Amino acid sequence: MRRPDGGERAARERLVRVARGLEDGDLLVRGVQVIQPATGEVFGADVLVAEGRVAALVGTGSGARAARVVEARGAFLAPGFMDAHVHIESSLLTPARFAEAVLPRGTTAVVAEPHEVANVLGAPGLAWMLEAGRSSGLRVFASVPSCVPASEFECGGATLGAEEVAGALRLPGVLGLAEMMNYPGVLGGDSGVWDVLEAGRGGRVDGHAAGVSGRDLMAYAAAGIHSDHEATTPEEARERLRAGLWLMVREGSAARNLEALLPVLRSGPRRAMLVSDDVSVDELLELGHLDRLMRACVAGGLHPADAVALVTCNPAEYWGLRDLGLVAPGYHADFVLLRDLVGFEVLETFVSGVEARAGGVTPPLPGGGVTLGPGWDAATFDIPAHWPVMEIRPDQITTGMGELGTGDARLVVADRYGRGEHSTCWTSGSGLTGGALAVSVLHDAHHVAILGGTDADVRAAGRALEELGGGVVVVAGGEVRASLPLPFAGLMSDLPPREAAARLSEVTAAARALGCRLPYPVTTLSFLGLSVIPALKLTPRGLLDVTQWRLLPREEELSRGLPLLPGGRRLHGNAED
Incomplete structure (x- = not known):
C-alpha cells in the first residue's frame, strides 16, 4: 500500500528492493497472461506489486513473495x-x-x-x-x-x-x-x-x-x-x-x-x-x-x-x-483481470494494487435548479411558418434540415435561468405522437427541452422539472407519467446506478407508450440544442442554422427586409457578417 506520509523517495527505494527480490511485496498476482499493448504481446508472468505500483513482472514459479497472493489461474491481465x-x-x-x-x-x-x-x-x-x-x-x-x-x-x-x-x-x-x-x-x-x-x-x-x-x-x-x-x-x-x-x-x-x-x-x-x-x-x-x-x-x-x-x-x-497505461515496473498498479480477450469479461479491477471499490460521499453542489418564471403558466408555443423542420437522427448528434410541413413533433427550448426566453420548432424522426418528454439536460447551455405535447402538456412538463430541481419527465394529459430527478445542477443523480437506471427505464417506457421510437430518447433529446453541431439546433433565442452560423428570423422580423440565405431563408438581424 501507498505510504501515508507520501514519501516518494522512500516508496521508490522500497519498490526497487522488492523488484530485486530483497524484500517481499504487498501483492503477488500469480499465473496471469499479461497483455502488453506497447508491443502487442501476451505472455505468462507473475506480477509483483508494492507501494501501489508494479515492482516487477517475473517468471511463473520464480519464488517471488508478497503479503498477499491472488491466484489468477491463467486469467488475462490488462492495464486499467x-x-x-x-x-x-x-x-x-x-x-x-x-x-x-x-x-x-x-x-x-x-x-x-x-x-x-x-x-x-x-x-x-x-x-x-x-x-x-x-x-x-x-x-x-x-x-x-x-x-x-x-x-x-x-x-x-x-x-x-x-x-x-x-x-x-x-x-x-x-x-x-x-x-x-x-x-x-x-x-x-x-x-x-x-x-x-x-x-x-x-x-x-x-x-x-x-x-x-x-x-x-x-x-x-x-x-x-x-x-x-x-x-x-x-x-x-x-x-x-x-x-x-x-x-x-x-x-x-x-x-x-x-x-x-x-x-x-x-x-x-x-x-x-x-x-x-x-x-x-x-x-x-x-x-x-x-x-x-x-x-x-x-x-x-x-x-x-x-x-x-x-x-x-x-x-x-x-x-x-x-x-498509467501499462503493466510495467514503476507504473501505478491499476490493472484488470479478464476471463478472455473476446468478451472482455472483467473478473476483478485493481487500483493502486487494491481491489477497486467505489466510495465516498458526494459533496454538496449548491444552485443549478430550474427557474422558468411566472410567465410560463400562460406561455404559448407557436412555430414560425417559414422555419424548416429539424430531422432527428437516432444514432448521431447531428440533425438534418427537412422541408416545411414534414414535422411530427414540436420541440420547445426554454431558458431555465429565469430570463423568460423560449423558442419552438418542428422536428421529425422521433415518432412521438402524444404527451411530452422533457429534460433539463440540454448540451451545452442546459436549458429545458420539451419534445411533443400540447401547450398544456409543455407547461406542465416545465413546472414538473422546476419542482424536481431539474431532471427528466414524461407528461401526458397534464400529469407526470414517469420521472428521474437530477438535483445536482439539474444534471446528475446520486441514486445508486441501478435505481437511477430503473427510473430512466420508466421514463423511456413512458415515452415509448407515446410513440417515441428513439433508442435512447433522453440522450438524443439532450443534444438538440447544441449550437456547434450541424445542421439545425434550437436555443431559447431561436432556431440556429449551424451550417450558415446564423439564427433564422422569427415572423416579426420578416418585414425588416433582412437578406436571404440560400433556399430563401433570411438572416437573423443580430447575426450578420
Missing part, C-alpha cells in the same frame, strides 16, 4: 482502462455513482470534460467535479471547458473567459484544455476564442470539428489543436490522422461511430483511442463501458492487444499520464 474524453454528467450520475457503474467494467481512470456542470455553475462546477472525483474510487482527471457558452448563440448559467480558464488550468488533476467546439471562432479569428486558446497554449488542446475538412481542417489543426472525436466516416478519420490530430473514435449513447471507423483502426494507426464521450446510465449497466468497445473492435478484426492499446497506453500517452 482509461476513457480519454467523457462527460460524466451525461451518465446522469454523480462521479461516485458513475464509478460504481464503470469500475466493475475495468475502467480505472477517466479524463472528464465537465462543461455541462461548468455551463450551469461556472468554475465552481469544475472544482466540484474534481473534488467529487477524488473520493469516488476512480481516477478522475479533467480538462478545462474551452467553450462556456459553446457559441455566441447560447447563454447558459455561467461564462468562462480566458482568465477563468487560465486559473482552472492550474488546478491539481487538470490535464489541458477541453474540446474547442467553436471552430468558426477559431477559423474566423474571434478574439475571445483565441484568448482562451492562448490561455491553454503549451498543454494539450482537445478538438471538436464536426464536418470540418480540407483547408479548414488544416487551419484548425494549425491553431494548435491536438485531437478530434467528431469523425464519422473513414475518410474523415484518415484526414484527421494525416493532419497530425490524434483520432478519438467515439461510441456513446447519442453518437455511434465505431463501426464506421473500424476499417481505419484495422490499419493500425499509431495515434488513436476509443472514447465514450456521452453514455447514459442504462447503457453503462446493460452494455458496458470501454469493455464493450473493445469487444466490438476484436469482433471487427483487431488483435486484442491493439484493442487494449486504444484504451490504455495510447490515451495515457496523449494526456501525459506517464505512470
Whole structure:
C-alpha cells in the first residue's frame, strides 16, 4: 500500500528492493497472461506489486513473495482502462455513482470534460467535479471547458473567459484544455476564442470539428489543436490522422461511430483511442463501458492487444499520464483481470494494487435548479411558418434540415435561468405522437427541452422539472407519467446506478407508450440544442442554422427586409457578417 506520509523517495527505494527480490511485496498476482499493448504481446508472468505500483513482472514459479497472493489461474491481465474524453454528467450520475457503474467494467481512470456542470455553475462546477472525483474510487482527471457558452448563440448559467480558464488550468488533476467546439471562432479569428486558446497554449488542446475538412481542417489543426472525436466516416478519420490530430473514435449513447471507423483502426494507426464521450446510465449497466468497445473492435478484426492499446497506453500517452497505461515496473498498479480477450469479461479491477471499490460521499453542489418564471403558466408555443423542420437522427448528434410541413413533433427550448426566453420548432424522426418528454439536460447551455405535447402538456412538463430541481419527465394529459430527478445542477443523480437506471427505464417506457421510437430518447433529446453541431439546433433565442452560423428570423422580423440565405431563408438581424 501507498505510504501515508507520501514519501516518494522512500516508496521508490522500497519498490526497487522488492523488484530485486530483497524484500517481499504487498501483492503477488500469480499465473496471469499479461497483455502488453506497447508491443502487442501476451505472455505468462507473475506480477509483483508494492507501494501501489508494479515492482516487477517475473517468471511463473520464480519464488517471488508478497503479503498477499491472488491466484489468477491463467486469467488475462490488462492495464486499467482509461476513457480519454467523457462527460460524466451525461451518465446522469454523480462521479461516485458513475464509478460504481464503470469500475466493475475495468475502467480505472477517466479524463472528464465537465462543461455541462461548468455551463450551469461556472468554475465552481469544475472544482466540484474534481473534488467529487477524488473520493469516488476512480481516477478522475479533467480538462478545462474551452467553450462556456459553446457559441455566441447560447447563454447558459455561467461564462468562462480566458482568465477563468487560465486559473482552472492550474488546478491539481487538470490535464489541458477541453474540446474547442467553436471552430468558426477559431477559423474566423474571434478574439475571445483565441484568448482562451492562448490561455491553454503549451498543454494539450482537445478538438471538436464536426464536418470540418480540407483547408479548414488544416487551419484548425494549425491553431494548435491536438485531437478530434467528431469523425464519422473513414475518410474523415484518415484526414484527421494525416493532419497530425490524434483520432478519438467515439461510441456513446447519442453518437455511434465505431463501426464506421473500424476499417481505419484495422490499419493500425499509431495515434488513436476509443472514447465514450456521452453514455447514459442504462447503457453503462446493460452494455458496458470501454469493455464493450473493445469487444466490438476484436469482433471487427483487431488483435486484442491493439484493442487494449486504444484504451490504455495510447490515451495515457496523449494526456501525459506517464505512470498509467501499462503493466510495467514503476507504473501505478491499476490493472484488470479478464476471463478472455473476446468478451472482455472483467473478473476483478485493481487500483493502486487494491481491489477497486467505489466510495465516498458526494459533496454538496449548491444552485443549478430550474427557474422558468411566472410567465410560463400562460406561455404559448407557436412555430414560425417559414422555419424548416429539424430531422432527428437516432444514432448521431447531428440533425438534418427537412422541408416545411414534414414535422411530427414540436420541440420547445426554454431558458431555465429565469430570463423568460423560449423558442419552438418542428422536428421529425422521433415518432412521438402524444404527451411530452422533457429534460433539463440540454448540451451545452442546459436549458429545458420539451419534445411533443400540447401547450398544456409543455407547461406542465416545465413546472414538473422546476419542482424536481431539474431532471427528466414524461407528461401526458397534464400529469407526470414517469420521472428521474437530477438535483445536482439539474444534471446528475446520486441514486445508486441501478435505481437511477430503473427510473430512466420508466421514463423511456413512458415515452415509448407515446410513440417515441428513439433508442435512447433522453440522450438524443439532450443534444438538440447544441449550437456547434450541424445542421439545425434550437436555443431559447431561436432556431440556429449551424451550417450558415446564423439564427433564422422569427415572423416579426420578416418585414425588416433582412437578406436571404440560400433556399430563401433570411438572416437573423443580430447575426450578420
